[in-house]
Each structure stands twice: as C-alpha cells, then as structure tokens.
Amino acid sequence: MFASLRILALTLLFPLGHASLPLVINTWPFRNATAAAWSALNSGGSVLDAVERGCARCEVEQCDGTVGYGGSPDESGETTLDALIMNGDTMEVGAVADLRRIKNAIGVARAVMELTDHTMLVGESASVFAENMGFTAEDLTTDKSMNIFSQWLKGDCQPNYRKNVIPDPSKSCGPYKARTAVNQNKRVTHLNTRSHDTIGQFKIQPDITWDSPIVGAGAYADSSAGAAAATGDGDVMMRFLPSYLAVELMRAGADPSEACRTAISRIKRHYSDFFGAIICANTTGHYGAACNKVSGLPQFHFMVSNSESVTPLLKSVDCF
Numbered sequence: 001m002f003a004s005l006r007i008l009a010l011t012l013l014f015p016l017g018h019a020s021l022p023l024v025i026n027t028w029p030f031r032n033a034t035a036a037a038w039s040a041l042n043s044g045g046s047v048l049d050a051v052e053r054g055c056a057r058c059e060v061e062q063c064d065g066t067v068g069y070g071g072s073p074d075e076s077g078e079t080t081l082d083a084l085i086m087n088g089d090t091m092e093v094g095a096v097a098d099l100r101r102i103k104n105a106i107g108v109a110r111a112v113m114e115l116t117d118h119t120m121l122v123g124e125s126a127s128v129f130a131e132n133m134g135f136t137a138e139d140l141t142t143d144k145s146m147n148i149f150s151q152w153l154k155g156d157c158q159p160n161y162r163k164n165v166i167p168d169p170s171k172s173c174g175p176y177k178a179r180t181a182v183n184q185n186k187r188v189t190h191l192n193t194r195s196h197d198t199i200g201q202f203k204i205q206p207d208i209t210w211d212s213p214i215v216g217a218g219a220y221a222d223s224s225a226g227a228a229a230a231t232g233d234g235d236v237m238m239r240f241l242p243s244y245l246a247v248e249l250m251r252a253g254a255d256p257s258e259a260c261r262t263a264i265s266r267i268k269r270h271y272s273d274f275f276g277a278i279i280c281a282n283t284t285g286h287y288g289a290a291c292n293k294v295s296g297l298p299q300f301h302f303m304v305s306n307s308e309s310v311t312p313l314l315k316s317v318d319c320f
C-alpha cells in the first residue's frame with residue numbers, strides 16, 4: 001500500500017515484499033519524523049499509522065519552526081494549520097486547511113478521510129469537526145508567533161499577498177480597492193472574491209513557505225503507480241498539480257528522478273523563480289527528488305529510511 005501525506009514535512013511509505021521496501025521518505029531534513037514513521041511501521045502499525053505518526057512528530061517538535069503550532073501567523077495573528085493524507089490503495093483522501101485551535105492537524109486530516117464523506121474540511125468547519133471528534137482545542141499561539149505578528153503590524157503589514165489594488169499594498173495595511181474598480185465592474189467582483197478566498201491562509205513571513213493541502217498538488221499516491229509529495233510555494237504549485245503529474249509520469253514508465261524533474265520543469269516554464277521541491281517514489285521503492293534552483297535553495301534535503309538503511313539517511317539533490 002502507498003500512502004502519502006504532507007504538512008511541510010511529508011512521508012511516503014510502501015509495503016513489504018520488495019528488496020528496498022518498505023520505504024519512508026520525507027521532504028526536508030526532519031530526521032525524527034522519518035524515525036517516528038519507521039518505528040511505527042516496525043511495531044506493527046499500518047502504513048497510514050506510520051505516515052500519521054511521522055507527521056505528528058513534526059507537529060509536536062515544530063520542525064524548523066515552520067511546521068505545527070506557533071508557526072507563522074496569518075493576518076489576524078492566528079496560526080492555522082493544513083494537512084493532507086492519501087491512501088493509495090483506496091484513493092481516499094483527507095485534508096484540512098486553515099484549521100484553527102487544533103495542534104494535531106494530520107490526525108484531523110485522517111479523521112476526515114476515515115470518518116466522513118468529505119475529502120477536505122476548511123476553517124471553522126474543520127475545527128468544529130475536530131472538537132466534535134474529541135481533538136483537544138487549544139491556543140496555537142506562542143510568544144514567537146505573537147512577536148512575528150507584532151513586528152509585521154509595526155512594519156506596515158509587509159509583506160502581504162495583495163496585488164492590483166490601491167493604495168500600494170507594499171506601503172500600507174489597507175483597506176484596499178481593486179485598481180480596476182472604476183472601469184471594469186465585472187473583473188472587480190472576480191478579484192474581490194479571489195482575494196477573499198486566501199484570507200487566513202497566507203502566512204506573513206516571507207521566508208516561510210506554504211505547502212498545498214490540495215490533493216495532486218501537495219501530495220498524491222496510487223498504489224499501482226507510485227507516490228509523490230511537494231513542498232514550497234503552495235499557491236504557485238497548486239496550479240500545476242505536480243504530485244499528480246509525477247505519479248502519472250511514473251505510471252507511464254518514467255524513472256522517479258525524471259518524473260520529479262519534469263514536474264518541476266512544468267512550473268519553471270511559467271514561474272522561473274518559484275520556491276519548490278518534490279520527492280517521488282515508484283512501486284519498487286526507487287525514489288528521486290528535484291527542486292527549482294533559486295537563491296536560498298541550491299540543494300534540497302530529504303530523509304529516507306528503508307530496509308537497507310533503518311537509520312534515517314540524509315539525502316540531497318542539486319536543484320536545477
């Protein structure tokens with residue numbers, strides 16, 4: 001069985017039965033997440049248990065300061081979480097986005113998959129569902145996230161995610177109006193709706209990336225073809241479904257590294273300086289990774305555990 005999941009850190013796992021299987025692989029050098037997933041698998045846990053355990057470890061440890069509670073807040077000062085999990089045998093998916101008050105986002109994503117008819121729950125609906133299912137509601141704010149937030153307010157709300165508005169969003173906290181407001185009523189409505197959609201999801205720290213909890217973008221798994229997971233600028237990457245693309249390329253016979261490269265190339269064509277990376281694994285446990293070369297990302301690091309290396313190994317790939 002293949003399962004795939006993400007929250008900035010992400011794990012893909014595969015079944016026993018082949019020399020290099022099972023495989024645990026996750027984005028970023030989050031060694032403890034890899035080890036937690038591996039140990040769950042070895043103590044008789046299912047693939048989904050292992051994936052959940054690996055990610056939960058990162059949520060607790062606040063891997064890199066970007067995963068989990070106390071992470072970069074949104075424009076109201078609140079930290080919200082996203083998570084996605086997929087079962088590559090059944091093609092079931094559970095995702096949460098803009099989840100508030102609950103630390104165990106990956107646990108909630110799994111509950112969405114196993115205990116509801118839905119694929120994704122967002123915002124307050126996701127939080128109410130989680131509370132209803134017995135997840136602990138608590139404040140995700142920390143001194144660090146409050147500090148980031150107050151610095152941001154002091155710095156005239158810079159950076160922020162707006163474009164095509166007046167006054168200049170690079171100088172103010174708003175309120176804003178669509179720049180085309182006077183002439184193009186139809187377009188204005190469209191712009192307003194769109195910008196509203198992203199409220200609360202945009203994280204205000206520029207150096208911290210936002211993965212996508214959208215299936216096919218952030219991660220994808222199909223036990224008959226392979227699995228992939230992406231990390232980076234989720235807003236750009238979700239336009240290309242890179243994880244879905246990579247899995248389909250592997251289904252058609254592409255080597256995992258080549259599938260990963262093609263998925264990145266597709267995005268580069270339109271966004272040459274986007275920040276992003278992807279890891280790919282096929283059904284025989286071969287894996288690869290690729291990333292877009294930008295300043296600050298000359299190489300991408302990821303972790304692997306398999307039967308040849310029970311201790312998590314740090315791997316890297318040169319970005320292109």
Ligand SMILES: *[C@@H]1O[C@H](CO)[C@@H](O)[C@H](O)[C@H]1NC(C)=O
Nearest residue numbers: 030031032033061062063064
């Ligand atoms: C990883 O786990 C070890 C042992 O539990 C712990 O000492 C260490 O702080 C963890 N690493 C991180 C980055 O949290």
Ligand SMILES: *[C@@H]1O[C@H](CO)[C@@H](O)[C@H](O)[C@H]1NC(C)=O
Nearest residue numbers: 253254255256282283284286
């Ligand atoms: C997985 O990728 C490896 C490396 O390219 C390749 O040798 C192997 O045949 C692939 N497995 C499948 C099932 O396509």
